[in-house]
Amino acid sequence: MIASGPAAPATSVSVRGLTKSFGHVTAVRGIDLEVRAGEIFGFLGPNGSGKTTTIRMLTGALRPTSGSVEVLGTDVVRHPDRIRCRIGYMSQRFSLFEDLTVDENLRFYGGVYGLDAATFAERREYILRMAGLTDRVGELARNLSVGWRQRLALGTASIHRPELLFLDEPTSGVDPVARRRFWDLLTDLSEGGVTLFVTTHYMEEAINCTRLAFMNRGRVIADGSPREIRDSLAEPGGPAPSLEEAFVALTTRTGRR
Numbered sequence: 001m002i003a004s005g006p007a008a009p010a011t012s013v014s015v016r017g018l019t020k021s022f023g024h025v026t027a028v029r030g031i032d033l034e035v036r037a038g039e040i041f042g043f044l045g046p047n048g049s050g051k052t053t054t055i056r057m058l059t060g061a062l063r064p065t066s067g068s069v070e071v072l073g074t075d076v077v078r079h080p081d082r083i084r085c086r087i088g089y090m091s092q093r094f095s096l097f098e099d100l101t102v103d104e105n106l107r108f109y110g111g112v113y114g115l116d117a118a119t120f121a122e123r124r125e126y127i128l129r130m131a132g133l134t135d136r137v138g139e140l141a142r143n144l145s146v147g148w149r150q151r152l153a154l155g156t157a158s159i160h161r162p163e164l165l166f167l168d169e170p171t172s173g174v175d176p177v178a179r180r181r182f183w184d185l186l187t188d189l190s191e192g193g194v195t196l197f198v199t200t201h202y203m204e205e206a207i208n209c210t211r212l213a214f215m216n217r218g219r220v221i222a223d224g225s226p227r228e229i230r231d232s233l234a235e236p237g238g239p240a241p242s243l244e245e246a247f248v249a250l251t252t253r254t255g256r257r
């Protein structure tokens, strides 16, 4: 018998030639992406480079102009409904109902995902504890500070225990201490087996990712581990640049016409 090595991790996201045009604007230009199960995949790039548009296509919210999208083994273009209960999405602009309380937001999302009463009660307790919101269940979402809001939004996006969680700039506007706390929660989710697909403009967060892809003007211009990307941009014999320097070098090198 031939001994086989450990099985390669399953592929969570597989994208080929993905393109999206809005009239004359082509936001995403034929990108290929591969995310393996268990990764913390960082999706980086300057404003307007096509990150949110890509995530919207991966979650089935937006139909591509062309190309293929497979998420958790499902063709999302043909069957967007089949993945909805298996993924979570913390969007860049909307995650919470401002005029609902913490508790009402949780109940709304528990209802959307059809959790039974016992499961909901258990998840609600867990989220309130992890978000530090146990004493604030009756507070309106709009009155929470940004750090609390984002932790609650993480809770609502993952209330149904998705296999794959998309997070679009989840820590934007969050202070450094709260950002660190948020990333501790992401690490917990990752250790619990959830695959994370996250965008951020903070390079000190990107360094926590197992793999990165850099977008610029709708194209993937580099991918690899943070170390690989830094090393690929080192001068011969010189030290590897920081991730921030790498980001600037990559986007200015290919960003100018």
Ligand SMILES: Nc1ncnc2c1ncn2[C@@H]1O[C@H](COP(=O)(O)OP(=O)(O)OP(=O)(O)O)[C@@H](O)[C@H]1O
Residues within 6 Å of the ligand: 022, 025, 026, 027, 045, 046, 047, 048, 049, 050, 051, 052, 053, 054, 092
């Ligand atoms: N619905 C739309 N209609 C027209 N243009 C759009 C639409 N959505 C996005 N775009 C354009 O597509 C491009 C990519 O936008 P996208 O929001 O994907 O970028 P991003 O990388 O997420 O940026 P940011 O870092 O600012 O969030 C931009 O030029 C944007 O104006």
Ligand SMILES: [Mg+2]
Residues within 6 Å of the ligand: 051, 052, 053, 092, 168
């Ligand atoms: Mg965006």
